[in-house]
Amino acid sequence: MSLIKKFATVASGTLMSRVLGFTREMLMAAALGTGPVADAFYAAFQFPNTFRRLFAEGAFNTAFVPLFAKEIEAGGHxxxxxxxxxxxxxxFTVLIFITIAMELAMxxxxxxxxxxxxxxxxxKYNLTVALAAIMFPYLMCMSLGAMMAGMLNSLRRYFAAAVAPVFLNVILIGVLYYAWHAGADGLSVGYWMAWGVMAAGVVQLAIxxxxxxxxxxxIGFRRPRMTQNVKRLLWLAFPAAITGGITQINQLIGTAIASTQASAVSSLALADRVYQLPLGVVGIAVAMVLLPELSRALKxxxxxxxxxxxxxxxxxxxxxxxxxxxxxxxxxxxxxRxxxxRGAFAASNSTPTVAAILAIFGLGLPAFVLIKAFTPGYFAREDTRTPMVFAAISVAVNVALALALFPSMGAPxxxxxxxxxxxxxxxMLLVxxxxxxxxxxxxxxxxxxxxxxxxxxxMGxxxxxxSHALAPYLASGSPLVVKATALGLLCLGGMVLYFALAFAIGGADLGMVRRSMRRRGAPVPSASSPVDGDPAS
Incomplete structure (x- = not known):
């Protein structure tokens, strides 16, 4: 299968998840706005989500995948x-101890x-503690699930791992719909959403x-032993976890700083959800596909x-x-807009703040995605230390600037x-x-x-x-259908213009795209022949 087709396979599942994520955030914004319950929920969810990226996606899609790919090449299934x-x-054993310790220390x-x-x-503090305690076991489900996803990616079965996160949004949308139908208050919505996150973790792991x-x-359960393979994995996983979760580390730091200002946490979370669409669809697709493919080529x-x-x-x-x-x-x-x-969000007049945050995140979007394209060049060579050093420098820059800018600029x-x-x-990674x-x-x-x-x-x-020409149709008072139509036409026109310009001035080559679509990767070893029949691979 060509590289672009593999990207598309992963991106399709991620796109489905992100679109449903938009729906979820729209319903949450209408139900909770940027008020205290929203702040508490987003802060509480950020914690297990950060650990998931650190110990799950960060460690296992960077340290585990190259070692698993090597085992496939050497010993087959x-x-x-x-x-x-x-x-x-x-x-499994480590996660049990981490979960118990975190629950007690919440x-x-x-x-x-x-x-x-x-x-x-x-x-607000007590609510955050309660919601975080409910949601933290989500980490255990997602860490084990990330290991399974890494195995699937190494076997070139990309779709199941990409589509599993869809169910988090499906379940939470169902919870929000039920809350709206039942006329639940904001506090009840917060608790129901927390239990929904926990249920979604179990479903994703099962998939x-x-x-x-x-x-x-x-896979059967073996008594935990520090074998040579496990020691090698842990040696690679610690720096890989830090590096792979650098964006989430910076977000966790930002959340902690933003918690000193009302509505700042939820404003950051709502803007983050929008820019996560291109970051997730492109960045995650590249990271999930490139690492196992690059590892195989180098091996x-x-x-x-x-x-x-x-x-x-x-x-x-x-x-x-x-x-x-x-x-x-x-x-x-x-x-x-x-x-x-709509709903509680419109009443809080949060649009200018969230829009300013989103515009700034937009300027950083290419960097966030390029990080995911550059780091496999290190991880595939089993070098996890260098990206970790760069990640530490990045965190230091983030903390210093956030502390310096927050008093005058707020969440932006x-x-x-x-x-x-x-x-x-x-x-730094590129140089x-x-x-x-x-x-x-x-x-x-x-x-x-x-x-x-x-x-x-x-195009910009x-x-x-x-946007200035269509300003009357994009204004806050316009009907939803009018705003959606105007913005849709604006985006469609921008896409047509960009693609026309990119191909006209030589930014993209149609012949290269055709060749990439036809190019096929190295064959899977005969020991893994069951993969050949997978329609998603």
Whole structure:
């Protein structure tokens, strides 16, 4: 299967999840606005979600995948199953202890790490503690699920892992609909949503577990032992967890700082949900597909294929994220009006703040996605230390800027710090890859990047003029259908203009796209032949 088709397979599941995520956030904004219950829920959910990215996606999609791919190449399904059972036994045991410890320490954690600013409001503080305690076991389900997802990705079965997160949004939308139908108050909605998150974790784990069994690998529980394979995994996983979850670390820091200002936490969360659409669809697709493909190419000694994989991934990333960044920056306010401006959100007059945060996140979007395209170049070579050092520098930059800007700018200052830190991290990753000779210089790519930037800038200018021309139809008082139609026409016109410009000035090459669609990856070893029949692979 071609690289682009693999990206599309993962992106389709992620897109479904993100669209439903929009629906969920629209319903939540209408039900809770940016009030105290919303602040408490978003702060509480941020904590297990951050740990999920650190210990689940961060560690296992970076440290586990290359080792699992090596086991497949060396010993086929039997070797991969033994390795997975060794890891599963240790991971399950560690997660049990972490969950118990965090549940017991939750009041302390909320007051010192999650939302120290809430301690001045006992009602909001106690609610945050209760919601975080309900939702934290979600981490255990998602960590085990991430291991299963890493196995599926290594076996080139991408769809199940990509579609599983859809069920978090399906369940939460169901909870919100029931709450609306029952006429529940805000406090009840907060508690029901927390239990919905916990239920979604169980469902997501079940989906990937069944998919792994269907792929021909049945994992049994083994007594946890520190085998050589497990020691190697842990050695790689700790720095990989920090690096892979850098965006979430910065968000957790931002949430803690924002907790000192009313409505800042929920404003950041609502803006984050919008820019997560392009970040998730493109960035997660690239990260999930590129790492196992790059690991296989390097293990097989195919240096040319590895260089081509990296270049095509960056080209694909920039081709889609640069126009998205321009659009989020220029028309953030009409987007926020359409998505959120109703019910409690409209009454709180939060649109200008959320729109400003979204525009700043838009400027950092290419960096956030490029990080996901650059880090596999290190992880596939089992170098997790270098990206961890860069991640630590990025966190330091984020903290310093957030503390400096928040007093004068409020929540937009935290978004500014996060975007700047993202660009610092991305540039450091690229420079060192080039210096080590791990990034193949390709003249065609170097020529295309400035042309893609120019096409995106021209599209952004057109969107700016278009939004002013359609201002009466995009205004707060316009009917929802009118706003949706006007914004839809504006976005459609921008897309047509961008793609026309990109191909006309040489930012994209139609022949290259055709070749990439036809290019097929290295075959899966015969020991993993059951994968061949998977329609999603």
């Amino acid at each position: 039997d070797g991969a199953r033994r390795f997975s059972e060794e890891v599963f036994g240790v991971l 009041p302390f954690l909320v007051s010192t790490i999650i939302a120290p600013g809430f301690t001045g409001d006992p009602q 990937v577990w069944i998919a792994v069994r269907h792929a021909g690998i049945s 097989a000694g195919h240096a040319t294929e590895a260089a081509n994989l990296q270049n095509r991934s960056v080209e694909f990333t920039l081709f889609l994220t640069l126009p998205a960044a321009a659009a989020l920056t220029v028309i953030s306010e009409p987007i926020v 359409l998505l959120y401006e 200052g935290i978004a500014t710090a996060s975007s700047v830190a993202g660009w610092v991290n991305a540039l 060192v890859l080039v210096r080590r000779g791990h990034w193949g210089r390709e003249e065609a790519l170097i020529r295309r990047i400035p042309r893609l930037v120019l096409a995106s800038a021209l 200018a057109a969107l700016w003029f278009g």
